[in-house]
Amino acid sequence: MPDVKITATRNGPYKVEGPIDLYYGDLRIETDQPTVFLCRCSASSKKPFCDGTHSKIGFQAAAQIVPESKED
Ligand code: FES
Numbered sequence: 001m002p003d004v005k006i007t008a009t010r011n012g013p014y015k016v017e018g019p020i021d022l023y024y025g026d027l028r029i030e031t032d033q034p035t036v037f038l039c040r041c042s043a044s045s046k047k048p049f050c051d052g053t054h055s056k057i058g059f060q061a062a063a064q065i066v067p068e069s070k071e072d
Pocket residue numbers: 012013014038039040041042043044049050051052053054055
């Protein structure tokens with residue numbers, strides 16, 4: 001079982017559970033939280049973290065998992 005679990009929440013951020021090294025570009029982000037929520041809508045003012053703006057802007061995530069493409 002992997003040490004990290006990432007969940008794409010419904011029309012919201014990525015929920016990341018477990019020990020991670022987090023970088024925003026070249027900047028290492030220190031966090032001692034066991035669970036972090038990373039912005040998926042690109043509208044957060046606290047990137048890379050979610051600040052709840054996705055709800056205000058009505059962010060809609062992709063509705064379905066994209067199936068793997070088949071080789072021709
Ligand atoms: S996903 Fe929450 S502000 Fe972007």
